[in-house]
Amino acid sequence: MKAFKEISILLSVSIIAALAVNYFSPAGIALFGQWDTAKGVITANEKNHIVLNDLEIGDVTLAKKLYDSKQFVFVDARSQDDYDEGHIKGAVSLPVGQFDEKIEAFSEQYPPDKPIITYCSGRTCEDSHKLAQRLLEFGYLETGVFIDGFPGWEAAGYPIE
Amino acid sequence: MAARWILGGIFVYASYDKVLAPAVFAKIIYGYDLFPAPFINLIAIIVPFLELVTGIALIIGFYPRSAALMVNAMLLFFITALSINLIRGHEFDCGCFSINSGAQETFAGTLIFRDFLLLALGLYIFFYRYERKLCVLSSPG
Numbered sequence: 629m630k631a632f633k634e635i636s637i638l639l640s641v642s643i644i645a646a647l648a649v650n651y652f653s654p655a656g657i658a659l660f661g662q663w664d665t666a667k668g669v670i671t672a673n674e675k676n677h678i679v680l681n682d683l684e685i686g687d688v689t690l691a692k693k694l695y696d697s698k699q700f701v702f703v704d705a706r707s708q709d710d711y712d713e714g715h716i717k718g719a720v721s722l723p724v725g726q727f728d729e730k731i732e733a734f735s736e737q738y739p740p741d742k743p744i745i746t747y748c749s750g751r752t753c754e755d756s757h758k759l760a761q762r763l764l765e766f767g768y769l770e771t772g773v774f775i776d777g778f779p780g781w782e783a784a785g786y787p788i789e
Numbered sequence: 790m791a792a793r794w795i796l797g798g799i800f801v802y803a804s805y806d807k808v809l810a811p812a813v814f815a816k817i818i819y820g821y822d823l824f825p826a827p828f829i830n831l832i833a834i835i836v837p838f839l840e841l842v843t844g845i846a847l848i849i850g851f852y853p854r855s856a857a858l859m860v861n862a863m864l865l866f867f868i869t870a871l872s873i874n875l876i877r878g879h880e881f882d883c884g885c886f887s888i889n890s891g892a893q894e895t896f897a898g899t900l901i902f903r904d905f906l907l908l909a910l911g912l913y914i915f916f917y918r919y920e921r922k923l924c925v926l927s928s929p930g
Binding site: 631634635637638641655659671672673752 | 808809810811812815816819826827829830831833834835837838839841842843846852854855856858859
């Protein structure tokens, strides 16, 4: 019984501390996340979370229509290595980790009024959302996120290079 | 006492990264592909603090025997999770100490072995029959 009491005390201290810190910390997360890839990109729902569902393009055929319209620039948020291994045909590489170094050159070629669609490695990857967020902050007017990313595009048999 | 400090120190160290970035840890838990969606965030919030609190309890000697029991239970839990993914060949990120994904991809067997070593240490503390030194609050035997 003594062990039971001690364990209860240690457990309660842990749980109370965990919930309190999570509640007050800016890095805290919601008690329930979104972990169903059928509903879109997975996320723990942080307080300042970057997954903006209204930017999302969750349908591969819609992405293809936008692609065929040639109005949009497809921007690859993955690393340079991933891009070199294969990407959506005509897509431009802008790894989100190197945003600050590369955005100058990028914006000279593609001015902020150019509509942009970002993508990364599908629904378990948030990089395309981060990139879209950075682009919007930089002043780009229209960005969408193609959430099925390169794997979805490739699986649909659409042009890659 | 030394065993308590080592095991407690390891647990405190392991909890540090996860306490700071629960969202990243949550994603790693998702990557284990073992837990139902409604529990993922709760695990990500509570487990790092369980590690932290039991680790501190071991170091300062606050109910050391019960803390050791809880640490052993957690280690068994980690070993089970790692083993299941090792057996079914599921690729995943351990998230044991650091949460920087891709930093290292250690073979799950090595991780399981390491957890067993820690478990041995935890059992030693649990079954330790002699007087415990430098304890804040400890119940006998």
